Amino acid sequence: MGAAFATFCIWILMTVFWALIGVAVPLIIPEKIENRRLIQTMLLLTSVSCYTFWLCIFLMQLNPLIGPELEIRTAQAIVEEWQS
Amino acid sequence: MALFRCEEMALYQLFLQSEAAYNCVGEMGEIGLVQFRDMNPDVNAFQRKFVNEVRRCEEMERKLRFIEKEVKKEAHINIPNNVPDLKQVPAAREMNELDNQLEKLENELRELLSNQEQLQKNFLELTELKQVLLRTSIFFQEADSTRFAAAARDDREHEEGEALLDVEGGASGGVAGGGTNKLGVVAGVIKRELLGAFERVLWRVCRGNVFLKHADIEEPLTDPTTGDSLLKCVFIVFFQGEQLGNRVKKICEGFRATLYPCPEQTAERREMLKGVEARIADLQVVLDQTLSHRTRVLESAAANLPLWFVKVRKIKSIYHTLNLFQVSQKYLQVQCWIPITDIPKIQAALDKGTSDAGSSVPSVLSQVPTKEQPPTFNRTNKFTEGFQTIIDAYGVSSYREMNPMPFTVITFPFLFAVMFGDCGHGLIMALFAGLLIWKEKDIIAAKSKNEIFMMFFGGRYLIFLMGVFSIYTGILYNDLFSKSMNIFGSQWAIPQDVAKTLAGYSDNTDTVELDPKDSFKDKAPYPFGLDPIWQVADNKLDFLNSFKMKLSVILGVMHMLFGVVLSLLNHTYFRKPLNVIAEFIPQVLFLGGLFGYLVFMIIYKWFAFDYTNSASAPQLLITFTDMFMLSAPDDELYSGQYTVQVIILLVGVACVPWMLFVKPTVLYMRHRNPAATQRKTRDLSTGLTFKNLNNLAGDDGEGTEGLISNDELDRENGIGGDDHVISPDTHGAHSSNGNAPGAGGHGGGHGDDDEEFDFGQIMILQAIHTIEFCLGCISHTASYLRLWALSLAHAELSEVLWSMVMSIGLSYDSVFPGILILPPIFAAWAVLTLAILLLMEGLSAFLHALRLHWVEFQSKFYHGEGHLFTPFSFKHIVENPLED
Numbered sequence: 009m010g011a012a013f014a015t016f017c018i019w020i021l022m023t024v025f026w027a028l029i030g031v032a033v034p035l036i037i038p039e040k041i042e043n044r045r046l047i048q049t050m051l052l053l054t055s056v057s058c059y060t061f062w063l064c065i066f067l068m069q070l071n072p073l074i075g076p077e078l079e080i081r082t083a084q085a086i087v088e089e090w091q092s
Numbered sequence: 093m094a095l096f097r098c099e100e101m102a103l104y105q106l107f108l109q110s111e112a113a114y115n116c117v118g119e120m121g122e123i124g125l126v127q128f129r130d131m132n133p134d135v136n137a138f139q140r141k142f143v144n145e146v147r148r149c150e151e152m153e154r155k156l157r158f159i160e161k162e163v164k165k166e167a168h169i170n171i172p173n174n175v176p177d178l179k180q181v182p183a184a185r186e187m188n189e190l191d192n193q194l195e196k197l198e199n200e201l202r203e204l205l206s207n208q209e210q211l212q213k214n215f216l217e218l219t220e221l222k223q224v225l226l227r228t229s230i231f232f233q234e235a236d237s238t239r240f241a242a243a244a245r246d247d248r249e250h251e252e253g254e255a256l257l258d259v260e261g262g263a264s265g266g267v268a269g270g271g272t273n274k275l276g277v278v279a280g281v282i283k284r285e286l287l288g289a290f291e292r293v294l295w296r297v298c299r300g301n302v303f304l305k306h307a308d309i310e311e312p313l314t315d316p317t318t319g320d321s322l323l324k325c326v327f328i329v330f331f332q333g334e335q336l337g338n339r340v341k342k343i344c345e346g347f348r349a350t351l352y353p354c355p356e357q358t359a360e361r362r363e364m365l366k367g368v369e370a371r372i373a374d375l376q377v378v379l380d381q382t383l384s385h386r387t388r389v390l391e392s393a394a395a396n397l398p399l400w401f402v403k404v405r406k407i408k409s410i411y412h413t414l415n416l417f418q419v420s421q422k423y424l425q426v427q428c429w430i431p432i433t434d435i436p437k438i439q440a441a442l443d444k445g446t447s448d449a450g451s452s453v454p455s456v457l458s459q460v461p462t463k464e465q466p467p468t469f470n471r472t473n474k475f476t477e478g479f480q481t482i483i484d485a486y487g488v489s490s491y492r493e494m495n496p497m498p499f500t501v502i503t504f505p506f507l508f509a510v511m512f513g514d515c516g517h518g519l520i521m522a523l524f525a526g527l528l529i530w531k532e533k534d535i536i537a538a539k540s541k542n543e544i545f546m547m548f549f550g551g552r553y554l555i556f557l558m559g560v561f562s563i564y565t566g567i568l569y570n571d572l573f574s575k576s577m578n579i580f581g582s583q584w585a586i587p588q589d590v591a592k593t594l595a596g597y598s599d600n601t602d603t604v605e606l607d608p609k610d611s612f613k614d615k616a617p618y619p620f621g622l623d624p625i626w627q628v629a630d631n632k633l634d635f636l637n638s639f640k641m642k643l644s645v646i647l648g649v650m651h652m653l654f655g656v657v658l659s660l661l662n663h664t665y666f667r668k669p670l671n672v673i674a675e676f677i678p679q680v681l682f683l684g685g686l687f688g689y690l691v692f693m694i695i696y697k698w699f700a701f702d703y704t705n706s707a708s709a710p711q712l713l714i715t716f717t718d719m720f721m722l723s724a725p726d727d728e729l730y731s732g733q734y735t736v737q738v739i740i741l742l743v744g745v746a747c748v749p750w751m752l753f754v755k756p757t758v759l760y761m762r763h764r765n766p767a768a769t770q771r772k773t774r775d776l777s778t779g780l781t782f783k784n785l786n787n788l789a790g791d792d793g794e795g796t797e798g799l800i801s802n803d804e805l806d807r808e809n810g811i812g813g814d815d816h817v818i819s820p821d822t823h824g825a826h827s828s829n830g831n832a833p834g835a836g837g838h839g840g841g842h843g844d845d846d847e848e849f850d851f852g853q854i855m856i857l858q859a860i861h862t863i864e865f866c867l868g869c870i871s872h873t874a875s876y877l878r879l880w881a882l883s884l885a886h887a888e889l890s891e892v893l894w895s896m897v898m899s900i901g902l903s904y905d906s907v908f909p910g911i912l913i914l915p916p917i918f919a920a921w922a923v924l925t926l927a928i929l930l931l932m933e934g935l936s937a938f939l940h941a942l943r944l945h946w947v948e949f950q951s952k953f954y955h956g957e958g959h960l961f962t963p964f965s966f967k968h969i970v971e972n973p974l975e976d
Binding site: 015045046050053058068070078086090091 | 502583
């Protein structure tokens with residue numbers, strides 16, 4: 009259950025972040041700024057494309073079907089460096 | 093909105109009073125928003141009205157170039173580079189003043205030049221004479237000593253100073269008798285390289301009866317005309333007799349030797365030498381003064397030079413433009429394209445011009461209805477200009493269709509970054525472009541002529557965004573100069589039992605494979621990006637390839653659907669609901685249904701399958717092809733899959749005849765009964781809405797042309813007389829010409845209605861569009877796989893460079909050889925990174941991202957059949973002086 013909760017937290021964090029950038033910020037840009045429309049378009053497109061990219065990588069690693077194949081020395085190094 | 097579509101343009105007729113014409117056109121040049129049309133296309137350039145003024149301006153330019161050349165000869169005088177443009181129209185009388193000024197300056201400079209030449213020639217002659225006098229005294233002294241010897245033999249007494257020429261007898265020294273043979277002398281200066289030939293010719297011609305002595309002049313002398321330094325030598329020829337003397341003189345002429353009179357007596361020579369030296373000193377003083385005067389004149393000219401160039405170019409361009417006008421006695425008229433929103437600005441400029449010229453008659457702007465396609469004017473600032481350029485490179489957008497530029501600002505760097513994907517390289521790119529942006533004012537002022545650098549500079553904002561997005565995708569791909577960053581801790585853990593057996597392995601090439609059942613159970617995925625363990629895994633590519641291919645397809649389908657949606661916006665703007673029903677909806681169903689289903693399957697498979705049922709996970713590509721072949725899937729993604737797929741396939745197939753037949757059929761039926769099709773349509777030319785009332789066409793005979801002749805206009809507005817003048821409105825669009833809406837209304841509507849209805853052509857066009865779209869869907873989706881291919885290539889190159897170059901430098905165990913080897917290895921690695929990975933791969937990814945935009949994205953909605961708006965603008969002319 010911990011895993012699912014962590015997954016959900018990460019996902020909601022990123023979604024809210026990009027939603028703020030893509031939807032909220034364009035709405036609060038004051039009218040009199042010269043390139044307002046351009047900035048709104050840029051923010052929206054940035055958030056959509058960056059969010060999609062992050063989401064694809066995230067979803068792909070959700071349920072991996074294969075695992076990494078490590079060389080022995082690498083595996084030993086991992087045990088020592090990352091897991092102790 | 094002027095951002096998503098080009099500006100609305102209108103064709104206007106401009107009437108200017110003759111006195112005010114020059115100033116008004118000048119003001120138009122300053123604001124640069126009007127494109128004039130040539131009203132006299134079949135008139136020769138030499139027969140136009142203002143050809144004399146243009147000629148004068150060209151003369152002035154020639155003078156300016158001459159002055160510039162003279163200034164450049166003096167290397168220490170600087171021509172100021174950045175002269176701020178005063179944004180002022182030079183007054184017409186300034187042309188005369190400037191002309192006189194330039195003429196005076198040119199004459200003065202030419203006079204100075206010729207004086208200087210003359211002085212230098214004199215100086216050269218005097219110098220040569222001095223040399224002659226100096227050297228020949230040696231010859232005479234030698235001859236004296238010979239004489240002394242001879243005299244001693246003959247027992248004669250000779251006073252010092254008696255010239256050789258008094259000796260009776262020959263120069264050979266023997267004295268025989270009292271002959272009064274006089275020896276002639278010719279002295280002069282000849283170029284050193286010609287001396288040998290000169291001597292030989294003399295010997296042959298005079299049969300050895302002349303005596304030549306020569307001595308080199310050590311310092312080189314300057315040739316006055318060319319400025320080269322020449323090596324010369326002094327020579328003196330002794331001969332007997334007049335005939336020989338003439339021959340010698342002719343030979344000297346032939347060899348272009350300069351002859352100087354040389355007095356025989358030493359005392360005379362000394363006097364002459366003193367005189368010559370005094371004159372040389374005087375001449376030097378005069379020469380110096382001339383040079384300094386010339387430098388002063390040039391310096392004062394150089395300070396004004398850029399300003400004069402600008403003024404002359406502006407004046408010339410104004411007269412060129414005036415040549416486009418149709419000239420009559422009291423006024424000049426022209427047709428011009430104007431963006432509608434700028435009409436107040438233009439009106440104000442016209443008023444300013446008229447008042448500057450002191451004329452009381454205001455200029456008149458009146459709209460001309462037309463069916464022509466107006467030019468496309470996309471207003472850009474320094475940021476959007478780069479992006480608009482790459483869009484226009486493929487094709488200028490048709491009038492008022494959706495401009496892909498605002499979207500390209502982000503999608504282009506994003507797709508580039510998906511292919512480039514390395515945060516280290518992205519950082520370098522962003523820093524480089526950031527530097528260019530920071531120093532942009534200085535770089536613009538420097539006016540560099542280096543084309544390649546200016547190309548990079550022009551795209552600085554584009555490169556900056558590309559770099560920033562690359563940093564983002566690099567972090568997500570977890571690729572920093574081919575190394576991964578472990579920020580959040582890898583989610584893959586080696587289980588305890590496997591870890592215990594690790595020590596037992598002896599052969600280092602063995603591998604252990606982690607099973608997600610043991611190593612990834614109950615874990616959340618790596619929160620931001622790719623898990624760092626994959627970088628060190630042997631089967632990294634198996635995992636990544638599958639992912640990147642799926643990502644490419646997802647991004648591709650999204651991009652293409654976006655393009656189709658933009659076409660919907662075009663259809664609604666141009667009020668063509670037929671296109672929405674007959675083209676947009678089947679396109680969306682086809683693309684979204686078939687390829688959207690593929691995207692759905694990709695995402696569904698990510699959720700539905702994990703290590704527990706990985707054995708039964710179907711391969712998507714096989715599933716997709718099976719769907720088209722209507723065969724039942726071996727492994728199902730979800731229950732009911734077969735039915736769903738059949739439905740989607742049938743819908744997709746049904747879309748093809750829908751796209752092919754509906755629109756031509758409806759158009760044909762409309763052609764048959766026109767009365768049933770009264771609808772509002774949008775007029776292309778004015779953007780205003782008119783009812784497509786065909787019965788209006790019968791009202792005015794010339795309405796079909798859309799262009800009202802000048803006589804018509806004159807009659808309507810009474811401009812012929814000078815007492816009846818119409819003052820312009822602030823919004824010239826609603827002009828005093830009452831004919832406009834009526835005639836313009838006829839211009840609206842489908843082009844097909846006005847022309848011959850060719851069913852065959854429409855059918856063929858529709859067939860081409862349908863085939864292009866349907867086949868294009870498949871091929872374009874596959875084309876987006878280049879996103880995968882290039883990012884794979886980039887990652888592999890980066891890794892190869894690291895493991896083959898950098899690792900060598902880092903692989904030494906002890907400090908000592910390592911510290912010497914690492915710097916050069918790092919240098920090699922850095923140079924290769926810049927050259928191969930940044931420049932070559934960067935260019936490659938740029939090109940592919942550009943292709944994806946131009947072909948795959950824009951073919952869904954873009955027509956690109958417009959022509960660019962080229963206003964009369966001083967800014968453009970002043971910066972590109974070579975164009976006429």
